[in-house]
Amino acid sequence: MDADIARTPSPVLGLDDRPMWDSIRDRAMRLQRCCGCGTWQYPPGPGCTACLSENLEWRPVSGKATIISWVVFHRQYLAAYPAPYNAIAVRLAEGPVMISNLEGDPPEGSWIGRQVRLVYAEMPDGAVLPRFALQA
Amino acid sequence: MSVTAGAATSGGAPRLRRAAAVVGIGHTDWVRDWGRARAGEKPADSYGYAMQAFSAALRDSGLQREAIDGLIAGPTTAYERLGEVLGIDPRWGDQADAVLSVVQACTAIEAGLAEVVAIVYGNDQRTAGTQYGGPQAMGGDAFLSYVYHSPWGLTSQGALYALTFQAYKHARGMTEAELGEVAVAQRGWSSMNPNAIMRKRITVEDYMASTYVCEPLHLFDYCLINDGGVAMIIAEAERAKQICANPVFIEGIGRSDLNRGATSLEPRLTEFYLPAQQQAAARSYAMAGAGPEDMDVFQVYDSFSVHVPLALEGYGYCPVGEAGKFLREQGIGPGGRLPTNTGGGHLSETYMQGWAHQIECVRQLRGTCGERQVQDCRRVHYTSDVAGKAVSLIYGR
Numbered sequence: 001m002d003a004d005i006a007r008t009p010s011p012v013l014g015l016d017d018r019p020m021w022d023s024i025r026d027r028a029m030r031l032q033r034c035c036g037c038g039t040w041q042y043p044p045g046p047g048c049t050a051c052l053s054e055n056l057e058w059r060p061v062s063g064k065a066t067i068i069s070w071v072v073f074h075r076q077y078l079a080a081y082p083a084p085y086n087a088i089a090v091r092l093a094e095g096p097v098m099i100s101n102l103e104g105d106p107p108e109g110s111w112i113g114r115q116v117r118l119v120y121a122e123m124p125d126g127a128v129l130p131r132f133a134l135q136a
Numbered sequence: 137m138s139v140t141a142g143a144a145t146s147g148g149a150p151r152l153r154r155a156a157a158v159v160g161i162g163h164t165d166w167v168r169d170w171g172r173a174r175a176g177e178k179p180a181d182s183y184g185y186a187m188q189a190f191s192a193a194l195r196d197s198g199l200q201r202e203a204i205d206g207l208i209a210g211p212t213t214a215y216e217r218l219g220e221v222l223g224i225d226p227r228w229g230d231q232a233d234a235v236l237s238v239v240q241a242c243t244a245i246e247a248g249l250a251e252v253v254a255i256v257y258g259n260d261q262r263t264a265g266t267q268y269g270g271p272q273a274m275g276g277d278a279f280l281s282y283v284y285h286s287p288w289g290l291t292s293q294g295a296l297y298a299l300t301f302q303a304y305k306h307a308r309g310m311t312e313a314e315l316g317e318v319a320v321a322q323r324g325w326s327s328m329n330p331n332a333i334m335r336k337r338i339t340v341e342d343y344m345a346s347t348y349v350c351e352p353l354h355l356f357d358y359c360l361i362n363d364g365g366v367a368m369i370i371a372e373a374e375r376a377k378q379i380c381a382n383p384v385f386i387e388g389i390g391r392s393d394l395n396r397g398a399t400s401l402e403p404r405l406t407e408f409y410l411p412a413q414q415q416a417a418a419r420s421y422a423m424a425g426a427g428p429e430d431m432d433v434f435q436v437y438d439s440f441s442v443h444v445p446l447a448l449e450g451y452g453y454c455p456v457g458e459a460g461k462f463l464r465e466q467g468i469g470p471g472g473r474l475p476t477n478t479g480g481g482h483l484s485e486t487y488m489q490g491w492a493h494q495i496e497c498v499r500q501l502r503g504t505c506g507e508r509q510v511q512d513c514r515r516v517h518y519t520s521d522v523a524g525k526a527v528s529l530i531y532g533r
Contacts, residue, residue, distance in 0.1 A: 009286035043284060043399050069303035069405050071295055072351040077269050081289035089299055089405050097400040099285040112306045129287055 006079035008127035016044035030058040042096035063118030065090035155246040157376035157383035160369035161495040162192025185365030186258025193367035206250030210257030234490030241370040258365035297440040298350040314460035316343035318441035319356035321469030326480025328508040334484040357441040359482035366491035388424030388530030390416035412526035413450025420528035432513040437520030
């Protein structure tokens with residue numbers, strides 16, 4: 001790899017995270033859904049945090065979400081993220097909260113409550129990240 | 137649905153009420169060491185700072201080292217090496233953060249496992265260049281949320297609180313200028329504290345003109361990062377009365393943790409830790425037989441200013457949704473309704489991860505705070521909510 005290309009910070013890859021990141025690389029993000037009580041969860045884990053069932057299935061998400069908070073970094077901490085850049089918290093239609101970034105032009109005024117859809121961003125080093133863009 | 141252990145007012149620990157008292161406090165000269173560190177020197181390592189603080193606490197108590205039969209090491213030093221450096225072979229030992237060190241000392245004393253417990257903290261975080269952000273952030277081994285979101289560039293502790301405040305101000309209608317009252321008030325206190333690193337008074341205008349680090353948080357919303365050490369000696373209540381004329385008793389303890397959804401930050405972003413704080417408050421107030429109206433001084437763990445409005449609401453000092461109004465109209469600075477972080481806190485005095493707050497509680501109750509002394513101080517309330525683990529501690533004379 002070109003030494004000048006900033007590396008995207010590596011994700012935490014616990015045993016249960018790998019299938020999710022494989023699905024992200026395939027641009028079809030899947031999360032765990034409990035076969036017992038139907039709860040979706042993020043981050044992935046060894047069992048359902050709602051009912052402790054270990055019977056989970058990997059299901060594709062709808063990609064629909066709503067922004068519940070956002071920040072703009074004015075300092076650079078990471079080579080892959082020159083300032084300014086944003087981070088958002090979204091609530092997925094399936095229920096879980098996820099941290100990500102908003103792609104494209106930011107909305108006027110508060111971002112909270114804006115409807116967004118899942119997109120897949122390819123970073124300069126080839127890493128694929130699930131991000132979100134405003135619903136047209 | 138949330139699962140809560142016991143009703144709000146049960147689950148307390150009435151036997152621990154006034155079971156133990158602080159008889160000695162000590163700390164390093166972090167003002168001097170701040171200057172030395174900025175000049176490129178390395179005054180001490182974490183163990184050196186811990187030793188200086190312990191020696192000062194021992195002198196303050198008038199006890200001989202041999203009287204110490206319990207030792208709790210703070211999280212930044214290894215327990216065994218700290219005991220070795222201090223030359224203590226106790227009959228009971230443990231490792232904990234600031235507030236839980238006090239709780240565990242009380243627990244061990246009440247259970248008869250120890251009678252005189254030293255709790256000791258040293259941290260060379262400034263000169264060691266400890267990183268509280270980044271993919272390998274300090275604390276990431278204990279809190280997955282500190283490292284899990286690094287692929288999206290969200291790694292700094294400040295960013296977690298910036299996200300919290302953005303959602304909070306949307307939900308409650310609080311403004312950035314109202315949050316600025318926290319930093320302004322604490323600088324007002326630190327201007328009267330010769331032990332504080334940052335002593336120049338600031339105004340809300342200064343605050344609003346300061347740069348954003350992670351918007352919506354400004355530079356003044358962030359704590360210092362400096363070297364230092366703090367120690368306290370806690371003794372069984374009757375023994376404490378023999379040791380000194382002004383023991384400071386632990387009267388109330390409450391705790392409530394929010395672990396569910398913690399990695400995706402849900403308890404911070406949707407409820408602002410409120411349920412945990414309310415539970416911890418109820419338990420500690422019931423144990424102490426007192427309420428927020430009985431507290432003369434409030435001390436809040438303030439790695440970021442945002443902790444303060446959350447705590448004002450969570451611990452019942454103002455109605456939920458009115459912390460901004462309280463900060464603006466009632467005030468937490470000198471002359472304000474509720475003196476809060478009277479030493480200057482993490483924002484302006486020193487970042488000792490809650491440890492310096494404990495000795496400020498004791499100094500206010502001893503009446504030794506000089507210019508910043510709160511008159512007739514009888515009860516002091518300390519709270520922390522690090523990563524949604526709410527702990528409430530009430531000290532009294």
